[in-house]
Amino acid sequence: MKITSPRRIVGSNAERTRLHNRQVVLGHVSEQQPVGRAELARISGLSTQAVSNIIAELVEDGFLAEAGRQVAGRGLPALQYRLNGHGAAALGIEVRPDAMFGALVDLEGETLFTTRIALTDSAPASVAAAAREIRAGALVARPMKNQRLLGAGVVMPGPFGNVGISGAGQSALQGWGETDATALFEEALETAVIVENDATAAAVAERVRGVASGLRTYCFIYFGAGLGLGMVADGEVQRGAFGNAGEIGHVVVTPGGRQCACGNRGCLETYASRIAARTELAAAGIELASASDIERLYHENNPALMAWLDAAAAPLSQAIGMIENLFDPETVILGGAMPNAVLDHLIGGLSLAGGSVAVRPGRKTPRVMRGACGRLTAALGGAALVIHDTITPRIAAKT
Numbered sequence: 001m002k003i004t005s006p007r008r009i010v011g012s013n014a015e016r017t018r019l020h021n022r023q024v025v026l027g028h029v030s031e032q033q034p035v036g037r038a039e040l041a042r043i044s045g046l047s048t049q050a051v052s053n054i055i056a057e058l059v060e061d062g063f064l065a066e067a068g069r070q071v072a073g074r075g076l077p078a079l080q081y082r083l084n085g086h087g088a089a090a091l092g093i094e095v096r097p098d099a100m101f102g103a104l105v106d107l108e109g110e111t112l113f114t115t116r117i118a119l120t121d122s123a124p125a126s127v128a129a130a131a132r133e134i135r136a137g138a139l140v141a142r143p144m145k146n147q148r149l150l151g152a153g154v155v156m157p158g159p160f161g162n163v164g165i166s167g168a169g170q171s172a173l174q175g176w177g178e179t180d181a182t183a184l185f186e187e188a189l190e191t192a193v194i195v196e197n198d199a200t201a202a203a204v205a206e207r208v209r210g211v212a213s214g215l216r217t218y219c220f221i222y223f224g225a226g227l228g229l230g231m232v233a234d235g236e237v238q239r240g241a242f243g244n245a246g247e248i249g250h251v252v253v254t255p256g257g258r259q260c261a262c263g264n265r266g267c268l269e270t271y272a273s274r275i276a277a278r279t280e281l282a283a284a285g286i287e288l289a290s291a292s293d294i295e296r297l298y299h300e301n302n303p304a305l306m307a308w309l310d311a312a313a314a315p316l317s318q319a320i321g322m323i324e325n326l327f328d329p330e331t332v333i334l335g336g337a338m339p340n341a342v343l344d345h346l347i348g349g350l351s352l353a354g355g356s357v358a359v360r361p362g363r364k365t366p367r368v369m370r371g372a373c374g375r376l377t378a379a380l381g382g383a384a385l386v387i388h389d390t391i392t393p394r395i396a397a398k399t
């Protein structure tokens with residue numbers, strides 16, 4: 001599929017400067033709240049008059065609310081401002097080959113609505129129809145009917161564009177070829193859309209609400225249909241030149257090993273992924289319908305599932321060692337469309353290499369952790385990306 005630039009900036013220079021200054025003020029309020037206009041002017045470098053104008057606009061638009069007065073020195077106590085949590089919300093949607101997940105998250109990160117819609121196929125028309133259904137449900141569920149929809153973060157499995165591993169088997173969405181995903185979703189959802197890969201969105205969700213809160217550099221191994229890697233370095237998402245960084249599923253861990261749909265042999269995805277679990281179980285005559293089937297089989301100690309878990313441990317350990325030495329993360333998080341019990345079992349079964357840059361005295365976080373956001377992690381991440389874009393100034397917008 002094609003992705004039109006998700007970071008496009010439109011409008012005149014004056015308009016871009018205005019939007020940038022709004023983001024600067026929102027960003028400082030979200031970090032310092034409650035905060036007054038003189039303090040905002042001091043930390044932003046904008047004039048008090050400019051800050052006053054922006055605050056008036058943001059209050060009018062429902063982004064900021066007054067938060068009482070604070071006595072500071074002589075004179076009238078200064079009026080304080082905070083984010084108006086319920087004033088605006090973002091939609092997050094995850095598209096998987098067999099289902100779509102939706103979440104509505106407000107400006108302060110509170111989840112207002114979640115849903116799951118089963119897909120009989122993942123063709124663009126079916127996905128667009130389900131997206132419209134998610135939007136309608138979210139709008140009905142809003143606690144306040146005047147709540148502004150900031151936009152939508154739509155999360156899909158990569159790779160994006162025509163590359164050597166495009167359409168690689170069951171983990172890819174079929175029939176998207178030259179579809180302009182951003183345009184399709186903007187029309188279906190009637191709002192601005194950011195399209196992001198699932199692993200990156202999951203990594204962002206863990207930073208906003210999960211186990212990566214407070215971390216600046218970490219990686220997230222995402223179990224979708226296939227396997228993806230989200231990377232955050234010094235607080236910034238790493239996307240690569242074409243949005244395809246982190247295709248860890250197609251890294252070869254066993255030369256000459258199992259045949260992968262991408263054409264390689266021995267890809268990590270053929271050992272440690274839902275596809276691999278499905279293949280192992282199908283060979284034992286068991287059809288997997290959903291993640292809850294995996295959970296049930298796990299609690300039944302199903303021999304085929306246990307055999308898959310055993311076989312996945314070494315390739316996954318090897319990949320984590322590779323990730324550590326390449327990116328030097330504070331931790332590697334495992335999560336996505338796998339039951340917590342199975343993720344915990346996978347983590348417990350790892351034999352991590354002693355020869356790794358991650359082995360050092362005084363570690364504050366474990367080398368590997370399980371994500372806290374569960375099966376909605378990517379959808380929540382989609383919404384978090386929109387909120388992040390709303391309150392974080394983009395460097396490109398400064399000029």
Ligand SMILES: [Zn+2]
Nearest residue numbers: 250260262267
């Ligand atoms: Zn492959």
